[in-house]
Amino acid sequence: MSGRFLFVGKRLILAVPLLLGVVLLVFLLLQITPGDPARQIVGLRASEADVAQVRDQLGLDDSVFSQYARYLGGVVQGDLGFSYKSRQPVADMVAARLPVSGWLVISGLVVSLMITIPLGVWAAIQRDRAGDHITRGVSLLGIAMPSFWVGLMLILLVALPTGWFPVGGFGDTFGQRLNAIVLPAVTLGIAMAPIQIRSLRASIIRCLGSDYVAAGRALGASGFLLVRRFVLRNAASSMVTLAAVQTSFLLFTMVVLETTFGLPGLGQGMVMAAVQRDLPAVQGYTLVFALTVVLVYLLADVVNAVLDPRVEIRG
């Protein structure tokens, strides 16, 4: 176990420069965005003296390095800056919106797995036969469909005629939220599934060709049992890796769908901040998303280390 521990530790240490780089990129947004942030805070008719005072307060005239150090220091302490457009700390805005996004992502992933596992397994078993071709065709179609459009079509074809689901918004009680999340989660699931299906199919085929499956087959295990017993479990680790790779796409889809369905999550907050030109908020959301991706990669490595006995650990 100490080997594993070391492995995880080493990954954590390697993540540090990446995290610093991510914070740097987000910080640089401020530098490449045209306009004087101080001027935006005090308003366009304020005097130069007012602007200078705010510049001084925010330390905008300090060197870029000390500004970066200060920004980094704040981030480490959980201070993501202050949104002058919403008049509240960005960290508070993030905290308020986080549960909605978490709710959407988790339920979306559940839906995508409900689609992925049966189809992926079917495609693998039916390799190069009808089931495989059908699944592949469906995946290609799924990839070609813009998620926001799928969402609108679900509203059109399901929500409007049946009245079962709200066409947007989140709700206050658990029941309402459960109801409000159904269509966004299905849309998210449809968006995520095609790539997962391809990957699952590939790893199952790879496993089916491996020695221990051949052994299992020789011992008389067949078909689905074989898949369930040996293959799915081994395919899981590559799914974890894929999940990490997919996180970025997942987050973007989440951003688009929160806007489409009017869910008050992080994505909607980010789009709102972007159209309102609320720089600290855009920086805050970007940073949160970026850190999520870095952490998911890290987590995926760790989980794989634990899950897959073949992972060779070199301290």
Next chain:
Amino acid sequence: MTSTPSPPPPSAAALPAAVLPDATLPQPARRRPHMPRKFWIGAVIVGGYAVAALLAPVLAPADPMAQDVANRLADPGTNHLLGTDELGRDVFSRLVHGIRVDLMVGFLGAFFPLVVGTLLGALAGYLGGWADVVIMRITDLVQGFPVYILIIALVFALGPGIRTILIAFTAIAWVIYARIIRDAILRVRSLDYVQAARAAGIPHHRILLRHVIPNTIHQSVIYFTSDVLFAILAVAAFSFLGLGVPPPTPEWGSMIAEGQPYLRDQWWLAAAPGVAIVGIGLGLSLLGDGVDDRWRR
């Protein structure tokens, strides 16, 4: 560090898994010397869109910008194949002209990263040393980032519009091409006959042309087709969010957004542009998939 089955290489888009090389799969022994059928189906679809884009003024029955407010939100019919929008513009004509916008942004949004990535990758591979370290660390950083989110942030910083979107795509999607080229160069470099050739004084660019390009072209093509699809989907999404192509340019994502308030009564306004996107997306996926199948053999 790990010997896990290597994950599909994260493309810049993280999306083109549709066309990710399944190179690690054990392959059946059948030989397939020609492009598979799906490649041709895809090529026909994409070609069809390209022709429609060229012939848009001929194919479109009306001026895509011509307003007729008195005749707004007309139902589909003989005068207007897909009805009219909220300003009385002919939706079918806008859809056809939209091909020009979306296809162009899609193509350029993949082409610029290809060029930039190839150049930087070649630089890293040939120069080695510090140049290699710096360029590769940047690729790590970009890949560790949620790329789409980075695009939103860049669009924020640079202001919405096609130009911004192209800059953002280029800033992000070059990474995968740089890696492909660099790795290929390093691999080729280590080959005995290349070292022999260099020793014999054959210039670098000839080695590059002879050995590196053929080794990387199929991978680059696969990523290129998927990046075109990625760029089309992303432009549509950004326009839908109000961060993309400004009105009144006929662009599919904006058309969907503009149709959204009328979803209940004039559903085709939002539905039709989506179908157009699905069509080109399917064409590109089939094309990329076909190339992948062919080169895997």
Next chain:
Amino acid sequence: MDSCVPVRSRSAQICRHTRHAAGVIVIGAIMAGCAGSNTDAPDGATGGGSANELVIYRGEKHEGWHPDAATGIATSHNINSVMEPLLRAHPDGQQVEPGIAASWDYDPEGPSYTFVIDDDAAFSDGTPVTAADVAFSVEQWLDGPNYGEIYGSIANVVEVDERTVTFELGAPDSTLPVMLTWMSAAIIPDDFGGRSAAEFYADPIGAGAFAVESWTPGSEIVLTRNEHYYQPERPYLDRIRIVETDDVSQRAVSYEAGDADIVDAVSIDTLQQFPEDELIPAPEHFLTYAGLNVTREPFDDVQVRRAVAAAVDYGAVTELLQGYGSAPQGGLPENVRNWVPSSHPWHEHDPDLAADLLAETAAATDLVLIYDSSLGSERLVATVLQDSLAAVGIGAELRGLETAAFIEALHGLDYDIAVWQMSAISPDVIDPIGFYLVTDYLFTGYDTTTLGEVYQQYTQTTDEATQQTLIRSVQDEIHDQVPFLPLANYQITGAVKPHVDGFEMAPWGMYWLDELRVAR
């Protein structure tokens, strides 16, 4: 809507008008902002729910309870319902009515105003409203960095007795009562009822018809009846839930499903999704206009401005309003007291004339046409305008900006043409005149010297004929000089279920919640 960021120095006037302007956001679909919810009352009463409860859906978000920080119409509306101001604007857009002040007297000689507080006026905690409360409230108005200046004529407040208070003025101001109907003239308890200002505005009380039960920013406000309200029997409702949601289709669907009793300010995008006989329009008032930046080419030339006035297809703009608007009669919003048209009818659509006028001037291409993208309707109007301009050879690029960014562009005169809407928020034409004055004619940079003189003379007289002559001179100047183009007059429209009575909307879209009742 948070355009009112500048809270220091000379920003007061700017904030004042962003309030007007931002107020019109009610009309459109707001893209930005937190999503609302379509939730029911926690006690399980459905939307439209229990006998004495009402649910209102709207797009515009509540900004907070501090009256001086309010910029939007919805926020003003909410504040008026809780911290009712001294006087009330009648929904006819013509009169100022008694409110917490049961009567008032203007003495032009003093000059001074004397107000008598209604005997029954009391805060929602039961304490009566006294002269001391009014005096303290006036201090707060005057301290406000945004709206303080409009009460600047009040030099001194004298507490005559428990229920009588006199405002001594530094100069004659016949229009002060109009400004006392604004939410910025909120009446609050003396010394914030013993709390700090921050504590008070986080959870305010007032002498209005309702008290705040809860406010979930970006999502929902719940108001409950003020048992001590001064108007007999009112308010008729026990509870009002105001649900804020950006999505125009969601508002329409929720209304159809019966979750909403009222959708105020229906977006023109979705008018046809509501039953026509349940749509209640306010009188025509909102002015959709295109500001022309007169500080630079080509609109520094009045001939180009006149050409543009002839180029616009006013009929097409009106068509977009689907019967809820008409071609403009002048450059001031109609249906408020003392409104008069200009001496000549507004310019007509005449592309040939426009082309002739333009032939003698420099070519106008590469213009930037900005509009507020939060308003669904503005994109349509801007696109129609762009088309009209293209027809006479003027090329303009459309640029949709979110409200805050839009206002920044206006302030910075960083545009050529700006499409927006404006309205008064009180029943007198002096309100928009004051607005034009502080915004240099709707941010066009046009000279306001004569307008300033008009404003002075108007507030110093009480004679209506004189006032109307002054207003006509303003209308004529706008007609001749065309600093901006009025494009259409719009009727802000609410969708109201048949079981709701007492919904009467002022031209600028506000209505009194205490007058609403439900009959089921």
